[in-house]
Amino acid sequence: MKKVIHIVLFAIFAVALAGLMGFIYIEQGRQPVKDIVININRPLPNGFLDTATIKQAVMFDDSLEKTGVKDISLRKIEQSVLENPFAEAADAYVNIDNELVINVKEKTPVLRIFNKNNTGFYVDNQGKIFPLSGNYAPRILIANGYFDIPYRKGHPDVFDSVYKDTPLADLYILTRLIRKNTFLNAQISQVYVNSIGEFDLIPELGNHLIRFGTPGDAEQKLKKLELFYKKALIKEGWDKYEIINLKYKNQVVCEKK
Numbered sequence: 001m002k003k004v005i006h007i008v009l010f011a012i013f014a015v016a017l018a019g020l021m022g023f024i025y026i027e028q029g030r031q032p033v034k035d036i037v038i039n040i041n042r043p044l045p046n047g048f049l050d051t052a053t054i055k056q057a058v059m060f061d062d063s064l065e066k067t068g069v070k071d072i073s074l075r076k077i078e079q080s081v082l083e084n085p086f087a088e089a090a091d092a093y094v095n096i097d098n099e100l101v102i103n104v105k106e107k108t109p110v111l112r113i114f115n116k117n118n119t120g121f122y123v124d125n126q127g128k129i130f131p132l133s134g135n136y137a138p139r140i141l142i143a144n145g146y147f148d149i150p151y152r153k154g155h156p157d158v159f160d161s162v163y164k165d166t167p168l169a170d171l172y173i174l175t176r177l178i179r180k181n182t183f184l185n186a187q188i189s190q191v192y193v194n195s196i197g198e199f200d201l202i203p204e205l206g207n208h209l210i211r212f213g214t215p216g217d218a219e220q221k222l223k224k225l226e227l228f229y230k231k232a233l234i235k236e237g238w239d240k241y242e243i244i245n246l247k248y249k250n251q252v253v254c255e256k257k
Contacts, residue, residue: 033072034098042106048086048133049106057081058092058102077102085130111175113168114144121151123172125179127158141178143171145193167193170215174199177218183226198247201225207239213247221246228252 036058038051058077074092081090081104089105107130109122122130122140131151149166158172171191179185190202191212201210212221224246233240243255 032098033094033100035100037099037101039101039103040106041104043108044138046136047106047138048136049084049104050135053084054081054102054104057084072100086133088124088126088128109138109140110179111172112138112140112142113149113171114142115148115150116144116146117148119150123158123168123175125176127172129156129158141175141188141191143167143175143191143193145191146195146197147193167197167199167215170199174212174215174218177222181222181226183229184222187229206233208241209243211243211245211247217249224250224252 036055038054040047040049040051040054042049057080072094074094077092077100078090081087081092081102086107087104088107090102092100092102094100107122107124107128109130110125111123112132113120113123120132122132124130129151147167149163149168152160152162155162158168163169171193174191178188187204188201188210189204192200192202194200198214199212201212203210210225212218225244228244240256241254242257245253245255247253
C-alpha cells in the first residue's frame with residue numbers, strides 16, 4: 001500500500017513540476033529581450049565589423065527589444081547579420097537570462113586586389129570575394145598590375161566562371177601557398193602581374209625583384225625561393241641581387257646589382 005501511495009505522490013509531483021516548468025516557459029516566452037549580447041569572432045581585436053553595426057542590422061525598426069522572446073525569429077536575425085558582406089557565419093539564441101546572444105564570425109581576408117583604376121576588393125581564406133571597407137584595412141598580401149577585375153555582386157567566388165579570363169584564381173592559389181609557408185608569408189608583401197601576364201613578387205626585406213613567371217609549378221618555385229633565401233641571401237646579404245628568377249626548372253638564376 002505504501003508503495004502505491006509513493007507512486008501516486010511521485011506522479012502528482014511530476015505532473016506539478018511539469019506544469020510549473022511549462023508555466024515558467026510560457027511566462028519567460030512572454031517577456032521581452034533583456035539585452036542583446038554580440039560576440040565577434042576574429043583573430044585580431046580590430047576588424048571590419050562592430051557591435052553597433054550588427055545591432056542596427058537586427059533591430060527591425062527598433063522593435064526587437066520590445067518583442068516577446070517566443071516571437072523572436074532567430075533565423076531572421078541570423079539572415080540579417082549575414083547580409084553584411086564582412087560576416088562569414090552567424091548564430092543566434094536566447095539564454096536563460098532572456099538575453100539575445102548573437103555570435104558572428106568575421107571573414108578573414110588573405111588578399112587585396114588593386115585594379116588599374118584604383119578600385120578593388122578582398123578575397124578571404126575560403127576564396128570568397130567581398131568589398132573594401134572605409135573603416136578597416138588589414139595588412140595582407142596585395143596584388144596589382146596589368147589587370148582589371150571588377151567586383152561582381154552575385155559572383156562571390158574566385159572560381160566563378162565570370163572570372164575565368166582573369167588571373168584571380170591563380171592569385172588566390174598562390175596566396176594560399178605563400179600563407180602556408182611561415183617564412184615566405186612574412187617576406188612576400190606584393191604580387192605584381194606584368195604586361196605579359198606573368199607574376200613578379202615584391203619582398204618585404206631587400207631591394208630586389210622576384211621573377212615568378214607563370215602560375216604553373218607554384219609550389220616548387222616557392223620551395224626554391226625559400227631554399228635560396230635561407231642558403232644564399234641570409235649569408236650574402238639582402239641587397240646583393242637585383243633580380244631573383246624562378247622561371248627556370250630546378251634552378252634559381254640571379255642578376256647582381
